[in-house]
Amino acid sequence: MQLLKAIQNNARLHPERLVFISPAKQMTYGELWQKSEQWAAFILALNLKKHSPILVYGHMEPEMLISFLGSVKAGHPYIPVDTSIPLERVEKMIHNSQTEFFINVSGLELTIESSVRTVTFEEMDKQLAASIDSFNWVKENENFYIIYTSGSTGNPKGVQISANNLQSFVDWMLEDFPIEGGLRFLNQAPFSFDLSVMDLYPALASGGTLFAITKEIIAKPKILFEALKKSKTQVWTSTPSFVQMCLMDPSFNSELLPELSVFLFCGEILPVSVCQQLRERFPMARIFNTYGPTEATVAVTFSEITDKVLKEYQTLPVGVAKSDTQIILLNEENMPVSEEEKGEIIIVGPSVSKGYFGQPELTTKAFFNYNGQQAYRTGDAGFIKEGLLYYKGRLDFQIKLHGYRMELEEIEYHIGKSKFVNSAVVVPIYQDERIEYLSVLIIPAEHPFEKEYQLTSAIKKELGLILPAYMIPRKFSYHKELPMTPNGKVDRKQISEKVFV
Ligand code: AMP
Numbered sequence: 104m105q106l107l108k109a110i111q112n113n114a115r116l117h118p119e120r121l122v123f124i125s126p127a128k129q130m131t132y133g134e135l136w137q138k139s140e141q142w143a144a145f146i147l148a149l150n151l152k153k154h155s156p157i158l159v160y161g162h163m164e165p166e167m168l169i170s171f172l173g174s175v176k177a178g179h180p181y182i183p184v185d186t187s188i189p190l191e192r193v194e195k196m197i198h199n200s201q202t203e204f205f206i207n208v209s210g211l212e213l214t215i216e217s218s219v220r221t222v223t224f225e226e227m228d229k230q231l232a233a234s235i236d237s238f239n240w241v242k243e244n245e246n247f248y249i250i251y252t253s254g255s256t257g258n259p260k261g262v263q264i265s266a267n268n269l270q271s272f273v274d275w276m277l278e279d280f281p282i283e284g285g286l287r288f289l290n291q292a293p294f295s296f297d298l299s300v301m302d303l304y305p306a307l308a309s310g311g312t313l314f315a316i317t318k319e320i321i322a323k324p325k326i327l328f329e330a331l332k333k334s335k336t337q338v339w340t341s342t343p344s345f346v347q348m349c350l351m352d353p354s355f356n357s358e359l360l361p362e363l364s365v366f367l368f369c370g371e372i373l374p375v376s377v378c379q380q381l382r383e384r385f386p387m388a389r390i391f392n393t394y395g396p397t398e399a400t401v402a403v404t405f406s407e408i409t410d411k412v413l414k415e416y417q418t419l420p421v422g423v424a425k426s427d428t429q430i431i432l433l434n435e436e437n438m439p440v441s442e443e444e445k446g447e448i449i450i451v452g453p454s455v456s457k458g459y460f461g462q463p464e465l466t467t468k469a470f471f472n473y474n475g476q477q478a479y480r481t482g483d484a485g486f487i488k489e490g491l492l493y494y495k496g497r498l499d500f501q502i503k504l505h506g507y508r509m510e511l512e513e514i515e516y517h518i519g520k521s522k523f524v525n526s527a528v529v530v531p532i533y534q535d536e537r538i539e540y541l542s543v544l545i546i547p548a549e550h551p552f553e554k555e556y557q558l559t560s561a562i563k564k565e566l567g568l569i570l571p572a573y574m575i576p577r578k579f580s581y582h583k584e585l586p587m588t589p590n591g592k593v594d595r596k597q598i599s600e601k602v603f604v
Contacts, residue, residue, distance in 0.1 A: 106270055106308055107175065107240055111136060113310040120285075122307065123165045125315040126330070130165035132310070135172065137232065142173030144233030149204060149220070151179065154241075156200045156249055156460070158182045158219070159294075160193065161208030163315035166224040167294055168303075170206045171248070173227070175266075176235045179204075180246035182261070183294035186211065187318065191569045195258055196251050199461055241266050249460050250297050250397050253509040253574070255500065257516035261460035262297075262397045269304060271454040272400040275425040276305040279405065281365055281389060283309070286337040290315045291345055297397040298370055298506075302340040311338070321345075328354060336360050339388075340367045342506030347377055356384035369393045369402045371503045372494065372537075373419050378408045394421035394494060397508075398469070398479045400454040403428050404492050420491035428452030430492055431473075432485060440486070445495055448485040451478040500595075502531050504538050507573045511541075514576065517569055518543060521562050523550040528585060528593045529576055541576035544585055544598060555581055 110132075113120070118133030146157065157179045159170040167183070174181040182200060184193055186209050197205070197217040205221040207213060215221055241247050247266045254260040276282060288306040290313040292298035306313050314334035320327050331349075339346070339360075346368070349355040357363065363385055373392045381390055395402035406412070406422025424430045431439060432446030440446035455477040458466030469480050484495040500511040511529045518527040525546045531538040545562075552558040559579040566575050586594040 106266070106273055106304060107172075107237070109308040110172070113307070117310060120310065121312045123168055123290075123313045123315065124334075125163050125165060126317055126320065128165050130168070135165070135168055138169045138228075139172035139176055140233050140235050141230050142169055142227045143176035143235045143239070145227050145230040146173060146177035146179060146204065147235070147239065151203050152201075154179060154245055155204075156180045156182050156202050156246070158184055158193070158197060158200070158202045158205045159208060160184045160186065160205065160213070161210075162186045162293060163290065163317045164208050166208040168307075170208060170224070170227075171294075175241040175247055176239060178239045178241055178245070180241060180248050180263070182249045182251065183299075184251075185293035185295040187293065187571050187573075188295065189568055189571060190215070192259060192571070196261065199258065200249060200261055201461070243267050244457070246460075248300075250295065252397055253501070253513045254465070255510040255512035255516075257513055257520075259513075260462055260465055262456050263458060263460050264297075264400055264456055268400045268454045268456060269300070271425075271427055271452070272300070272402075273304045273308050275427075275454075276301070277309060279425065280305075280367070280391065282311075282338060284311070285309070286311045286364075287335050287362070288313050288338045289331075289334060289336040289340060291321075291341045292506075293318070296507075297401050298340065298342065300401050301367060301369060301393075302338065306338075324352065328352065328359065331355075332359055334360075335362055337362045338365045338367065339363055340369075342370045343368050343373045343377055344371060344506040346381070347374075350377065350380050350384075357387065360385070363388050366390045367393060369395065370506055370508075373408070374537075375413060375417065375419060378413055378419070382410060382413065392419050392421055394492070395450070396479070396481055396483075398456045398481075399428075399450045399452075400456070403450050403452070403454060404430065406491065418493060420488075421485075421494050422491055424450075424452075424492070425454075428454065429476075430485075430487070432487060443486055443488050445484055445486045447498060448481045448483045448492070448494075449473070449478055450481060451476050453477075455479045502538060504531070504541065504573065507571075509574050514541070514543075514570065514574055517566060518545065518562065518576075521565050523548055523552075523558060523562055526585070526593075528595065528598060530595060530599050532578070540578065542578040542580065543576040545579065545581050546583065546585060547581050555579075 114132040114136035122132045123130045157174045205219045246263045249261040251259040288302040390408040393402035393405045406420045429451040431449045451473045525548045527545045529543045586597040588594045
């Protein structure tokens with residue numbers, strides 16, 4: 104596989120070059136390559152079921168990268184799982200993926216109920232040095248990684264990304280963006296979000312260095328800014344939400360990051376005001392808006408946001424597709440729409456996933472074959488004007504909150520399962536066209552609590568066991584009834600429009 108070959112080449116040419124810097128540790132290309140060989144030998148000796156996924160649990164430690172490469176060198180895809188994901192949800196992933204092997208990089212003591220062999224990286228490290236034949240590597244249409252995203256039925260769904268999918272993405276990044284060899288990349292997104300792939304593999308393939316900003320750093324602005332200064336970042340990858348947070352501090356400018364030359368954004372609407380501020384504070388840096396879902400490998404369209412674009416457009420385009428990919432817009436009858444007409448964005452090309460792991464029904468709903476190529480229905484609305492794609496919101500109840508993707512129905516499903524709840528509806532609360540927080544309206548069941556806040560904390564406690572903190576609504580309110588549509592469904596529109604949320 105070209106990507107692994109490129110990493111191997113970088114390790115041969117610059118074994119002493121740093122590949123990953125995290126607050127407590129750093130690692131060179133030589134160490135990454137050699138240790139991942141060692142760990143791959145350990146995995147091969149386990150004789151796991153062919154191509155079965157390996158779950159890698161941790162935050163932003165160098166051992167995460169060693170585990171990823173160790174897995175794929177041994178012919179197994181990995182499932183990156185951040186420590187912010189509660190264990191009950193992790194068990195669901197193990198169950199769905201039929202994972203037999205779990206690498207615990209986190210250093211946390213875990214009680215896993217599913218039957219899966221768990222090892223820590225210290226145990227893996229005891230394996231003697233080895234050299235793995237590239238014959239064993241994950242290749243072509245085999246899965247390279249599986250990333251779990253929120254699913255509307257209450258269970259997360261695993262997006263399978265093959266070696267070919269990832270190669271198509273990395274080739275595009277290195278061809279169409281100003282990413283030359285040896286640059287310093289910011290690694291802001293934890294590895295369980297596919298935004299992290301936007302810095303991880305372009306950096307590894309081009310001999311770059313990743314600088315990790317952990318959740319502990321992000322939580323403290325003073326430490327975050329010290330870390331940013333130290334990072335000497337040249338390529339910035341983040342959600343617009345994260346850069347917006349940084350912009351609140353006036354010292355976020357080219358004095359702090361004098362070498363910053365490229366901003367790459369993905370995952371959410373990129374506001375004009377954010378780009379205007381970035382142009383003022385980082386006049387030498389180029390800004391790119393990219394668009395795409397996890398199901399099509401991180402991103403598939405791009406548009407450079409220049410001063411000219413900022414003057415001309417009130418809504419920024421997400422741009423043009425990478426050269427191997429086609430974007431088509433279909434109406435409700437599955438017919439192509441005409442220029443400037445709104446339709447569902449369909450992505451066709453070699454970076455589109457084969458589907459959701461072990462979920463044939465969900466896969467058939469969202470993926471199909473289009474003229475011999477894999478195609479994905481994004482559920483995003485868009486239109487094309489003068490050759491540029493524009494994003495126009497969602498066609499369903501998937502949302503982005505502070506950069507995190509989630510299905511409102513999944514949250515409702517879990518709240519609805521609480522014994523204190525009869526029914527629940529979750530609505531996003533907007534401020535300046537951006538979702539600020541989630542509010543849940545509940546018809547309570549019988550419960551022993553005197554005060555509403557006690558009921559809220561009991562429900563929140565239950566939710567904390569199954570949902571990551573970012574999916575738990577901020578505001579809870581209790582009602583005798585909720586407005587209904589004539590066909591008997593909860594009327595979300597009416598609820599969102601009313602002030603009582
Ligand atoms: P994820 O799978 O987490 O990358 O989320 C994919 C979804 O994020 C897409 O289907 C869009 O709804 C949204 N999204 C991604 N990029 C952009 C963008 N540049 N502008 C607006 N929305 C975006």
